[in-house]
Amino acid sequence: MKLVAIAIDDEPKALEVVQMHAAKVPFLELQASFIDAFEALPFLRQHKVDLIFLDIKMPDISGIEFAQILKNGPLVVFTTAYSEYAVQGFDLDAVDYLLKPFSLARFTKACNKALEMKNVRTEVPEFIFLKTGYEEEKVYLKDILYIEAAGNYMTYVLKERKLMCRQNVPEALQTLPEQDFVRVHRSFIVGVQHVGKIARQQVWVNGVEIPVGASYEDSVGLIKEKLNG
Amino acid sequence: MLRAQINPHFLFNALNTLYAIAMKENSEKTADGIQKLGDMMRFMLHENHQNRIPLAKEIEYLHNLISIQELRLDENQQIELKINLQNPDREVFIAPMLLNPFGENAFNTASVSAMRPGLTLRLRTIQNTFFQSAQQLSPQK
Numbered sequence: 486m487k488l489v490a491i492a493i494d495d496e497p498k499a500l501e502v503v504q505m506h507a508a509k510v511p512f513l514e515l516q517a518s519f520i521d522a523f524e525a526l527p528f529l530r531q532h533k534v535d536l537i538f539l540d541i542k543m544p545d546i547s548g549i550e551f552a553q554i555l556k557n558g559p560l561v562v563f564t565t566a567y568s569e570y571a572v573q574g575f576d577l578d579a580v581d582y583l584l585k586p587f588s589l590a591r592f593t594k595a596c597n598k599a600l601e602m603k604n605v606r607t608e609v610p611e612f613i614f615l616k617t618g619y620e621e622e623k624v625y626l627k628d629i630l631y632i633e634a635a636g637n638y639m640t641y642v643l644k645e646r647k648l649m650c651r652q653n654v655p656e657a658l659q660t661l662p663e664q665d666f667v668r669v670h671r672s673f674i675v676g677v678q679h680v681g682k683i684a685r686q687q688v689w690v691n692g693v694e695i696p697v698g699a700s701y702e703d704s705v706g707l708i709k710e711k712l713n714g
Numbered sequence: 715m716l717r718a719q720i721n722p723h724f725l726f727n728a729l730n731t732l733y734a735i736a737m738k739e740n741s742e743k744t745a746d747g748i749q750k751l752g753d754m755m756r757f758m759l760h761e762n763h764q765n766r767i768p769l770a771k772e773i774e775y776l777h778n779l780i781s782i783q784e785l786r787l788d789e790n791q792q793i794e795l796k797i798n799l800q801n802p803d804r805e806v807f808i809a810p811m812l813l814n815p816f817g818e819n820a821f822n823t824a825s826v827s828a829m830r831p832g833l834t835l836r837l838r839t840i841q842n843t844f845f846q847s848a849q850q851l852s853p854q855k
Binding site: 496499501505542584585587 | 734735738
């Protein structure tokens with residue numbers, strides 16, 4: 486599993502340390518670095534970020550204050566030059582705090598902790614309940630091959646049967662864990678684990694050909710990525 | 715008075731800047747030394763002012779001290795270092811800097827001694843809060 490991260494620090498040299506260390510941690514993908522915390526906000530809105538390396542003492546806003554803005558946001562590892570803030574950091578549910586200058590070994594330890602916490606956070610349910618008429622049926626997520634939109638209904642194609650459920654695509658996506666299901670078309674969502682063959686404009690789930698929409702071309706790469714873990 | 719006014723924040727940020735530069739220049743040893751010096755300074759600023767600290771912290775400090783002292787040794791002299799600092803198998807608390815002189819002295823003598831000297835530093839915990847530290851300095855045959 487990957488850990489997508491950004492770093493925020495008002496000192497460029499401190500960001501370089503994080504970048505150089507990050508390059509040596511295989512599961513860590515440092516996507517961006519910011520000298521100004523406020524510039525990170527739009528990025529955070531547009532990208533899914535698991536972890537922020539956050540300096541505490543910055544001119545416009547402290548790392549502590551910044552972390553408070555991001556309620557329910559990414560995990561935070563504080564990076565700081567002085568440890569008077571350490572206790573405060575833990576009050577905010579920080580994953581860890583790194584005291585500058587920190588070694589690669591210490592940095593890696595913090596990343597491992599963050600990865601563990603991410604795994605705990607993303608533990609997914611095994612089943613969902615689908616409303617079919619007046620009843621609700623228990624469906625194991627691993628049994629869902631794909632889902633096709635048909636008018637006001639979604640057809641859930643399972644291993645041994647089909648279920649019609651009155652909902653639209655966004656509603657369906659909301660109940661499904663995003664690491665296991667990918668939307669490949671205006672009307673199709675596929676269960677990643679069941680994808681057996683991939684082309685540019687089609688994927689095959691259990692032998693059934695499913696079209697990949699022109700605006701969903703990225704989904705093919707996403708499926709491959711997820712299948713590779 | 716002036717000494718008390720050194721801003722730790724400035725100090726550690728400055729060290730971090732040097733650390734970044736050393737890493738960028740691929741000077742691994744320099745980077746490592748700066749990082750350890752940072753840890754030592756933090757130890758002196760914080761742990762040092764407490765009555766008791768975990769023995770493990772003091773040992774960590776000794777390891778940093780040894781690494782940095784090692785850098786100071788004359789490479790041509792080929793001083794053989796044998797370091798064996800046993801970590802306590804249970805929580806033991808000691809006064810900070812209690813073991814520091816053993817480490818420092820060992821190196822002071824090592825650096826002035828004669829041809830091809832060796833240095834052995836051993837630390838063991840015996841019984842509950844008792845520990846013994848041994849240092850030896852012997853010119854090799």
